[in-house]
Amino acid sequence: MVSSSPSSLSPPEVPMELHSTNRKKLLDSLRRHLTESSRPLHGFVFLQGGEEQTRYCTDHLELFRQESYFAYLFGVIEPGFYGAIDIATGNSILFAPRLPADYAVWMGEIKPVSYFQERYEVSMVYYTDEIVEVLLDQYNGSGKPLLFLLYGLNTDSNNFSKPATFEGMEKFQTDLTTLHPILTECRVFKSEMELALIQFANDISSEAHVEVMRKARVGMKEYQSESMFMHHTYMYGGCRHCSYTCICATGENSAVLHYGHAAAPNDRTLEDGDMALFDMGAEYHFYGSDITCSFPVNGKFTSDQSLIYNAVLEAHNAVISTMKPGVSWIDMHKLAEKIILQSLKEGGILIGDVDEMMVARLGAVFMPHGLGHFLGIDTHDPGGYPKGLERPKEPGLKSLRTIRELQEGMVITVEPGCYIIDALSVPAMDNANTSKFFNDQIIGRFKNFGGVRIESDVVVTANGSRNMTKVPREISEIEAVMAGAPWPLSKASNY
Numbered sequence: 001m002v003s004s005s006p007s008s009l010s011p012p013e014v015p016m017e018l019h020s021t022n023r024k025k026l027l028d029s030l031r032r033h034l035t036e037s038s039r040p041l042h043g044f045v046f047l048q049g050g051e052e053q054t055r056y057c058t059d060h061l062e063l064f065r066q067e068s069y070f071a072y073l074f075g076v077i078e079p080g081f082y083g084a085i086d087i088a089t090g091n092s093i094l095f096a097p098r099l100p101a102d103y104a105v106w107m108g109e110i111k112p113v114s115y116f117q118e119r120y121e122v123s124m125v126y127y128t129d130e131i132v133e134v135l136l137d138q139y140n141g142s143g144k145p146l147l148f149l150l151y152g153l154n155t156d157s158n159n160f161s162k163p164a165t166f167e168g169m170e171k172f173q174t175d176l177t178t179l180h181p182i183l184t185e186c187r188v189f190k191s192e193m194e195l196a197l198i199q200f201a202n203d204i205s206s207e208a209h210v211e212v213m214r215k216a217r218v219g220m221k222e223y224q225s226e227s228m229f230m231h232h233t234y235m236y237g238g239c240r241h242c243s244y245t246c247i248c249a250t251g252e253n254s255a256v257l258h259y260g261h262a263a264a265p266n267d268r269t270l271e272d273g274d275m276a277l278f279d280m281g282a283e284y285h286f287y288g289s290d291i292t293c294s295f296p297v298n299g300k301f302t303s304d305q306s307l308i309y310n311a312v313l314e315a316h317n318a319v320i321s322t323m324k325p326g327v328s329w330i331d332m333h334k335l336a337e338k339i340i341l342q343s344l345k346e347g348g349i350l351i352g353d354v355d356e357m358m359v360a361r362l363g364a365v366f367m368p369h370g371l372g373h374f375l376g377i378d379t380h381d382p383g384g385y386p387k388g389l390e391r392p393k394e395p396g397l398k399s400l401r402t403i404r405e406l407q408e409g410m411v412i413t414v415e416p417g418c419y420i421i422d423a424l425s426v427p428a429m430d431n432a433n434t435s436k437f438f439n440d441q442i443i444g445r446f447k448n449f450g451g452v453r454i455e456s457d458v459v460v461t462a463n464g465s466r467n468m469t470k471v472p473r474e475i476s477e478i479e480a481v482m483a484g485a486p487w488p489l490s491k492a493s494n495y
């Protein structure tokens with residue numbers, strides 16, 4: 001029997017212990033580092049939370065979303081906060097903005113500091129205009145207290161974290177180099193409580209993807225799929241934010257890797273014979289999901305669509321079943337490439353020796369992006385390139401957001417894809433080194449194919465991995481669900 005509710009889920013309670021555990025992990029790690037480098041266990045980790053932004057010169061406030069490192073340590077949803085962790089005592093201190101009386105008229109009740117102390121389960125809460133006084137008072141060492149500030153490179157965006165600033169900073173010493181790599185490394189390994197939130201974001205997003213798949217019809221607009229996804233995850237999951245802008249690409253648009261942006265706003269009409277590539281993930285209490293489903297909008301795969309789809313699915317499944325601690329992510333990327341090239345050869349699109357294709361980096365013509373990235377509070381969670389790891393230079397591999405060995409507790413996306421992108425395939429077909437691999441007669445048939453991506457969120461376990469994403473993947477499952485079968489498929493189903 002199909003349940004009458006469109007969702008089997010409801011938003012879970014979030015224990016603030018999640019953030020105190022994150023703080024404890026940072027404290028242990030930082031203390032270990034200081035001890036090893038013979039430095040005193042004094043001073044404060046000191047972070048500035050995010051600030052509310054207005055739209056250009058107007059008074060329109062953009063919906064605030066906390067800065068990710070601050071969210072990790074404190075879980076605070078409000079703008080304008082600072083936070084400190086006392087390295088000597090382990091005490092956590094939040095500093096709340098002192099709001100004008102007018103706030104109560106326009107924005108709601110002005111909460112006392114006791115409210116924040118109770119809600120966020122920190123040791124103390126003061127106002128931001130008390131930072132200097134409180135930190136000097138709490139400090140037990142000699143000389144100016146040392147503040148460990150957050151400053152370092154995000155290797156995905158190439159932007160730097162902005163270290164905290166406040167009036168009276170000259171009364172403190174600052175350290176700009178120690179905190180960032182240590183805190184970033186903490187974020188790479190997820191606790192059970194963090195995994196539970198990523199799992200919920202995956203569950204509600206998986207359900208929404210199935211809903212979107214079922215309701216896809218020729219003649220609809222791409223943005224109607226985006227709208228249904230956002231409605232489902234917000235209505236039944238309480239997810240006010242998505243992890244990233246929805247990519248709802250159909251037909252040729254599915255070869256545009258970051259389709260869906262303001263200049264390509266998911267506004268094409270779904271046509272009979274199109275493939276859809278829908279990359280959408282909801283965020284719940286800061287923690288995200290990142291899921292891509294590819295399917296034919298009319299509900300039935302053609303043989304050409306099956307060829308490309310199964311090539312990508314085989315790569316996706318092989319990677320997940322090979323993943324375990326100690327496995328290199330570059331090797332997983334190459335495994336996916338090799339399986340895709342092999343399938344394209346079996347399908348007659350490519351000709352020749354697959355190992356030679358690998359040497360020629362032909363895989364990057366069909367999959368120019370990396371196989372996957374860390375996922376957590378950020379869609380592209382930091383920590384992919386800690387000090388000492390160099391980004392590869394070769395086509396395809398240079399797009400990898402990490403080249404690390406897998407370790408237990410990492411959450412990483414597995415997102416192989418196969419796209420016919422003219423800007424890559426035309427030069428490769430003209431190039432003297434790679435032209436011999438193409439079967440010109442067959443590849444013409446795929447000129448307007450677009451692409452397929454299959455993306456799941458996977459956690460590395462002690463001796464393997466677990467796929468947190470639960471959507472139809474096999475062609476038979478997709479066709480059944482689109483024809484109205486329940487999901488998960490019941491064994492008794494006749495579809």
Ligand SMILES: [Mn+2]
Pocket residue numbers: 290373413415455
């Ligand atoms: Mn992704």
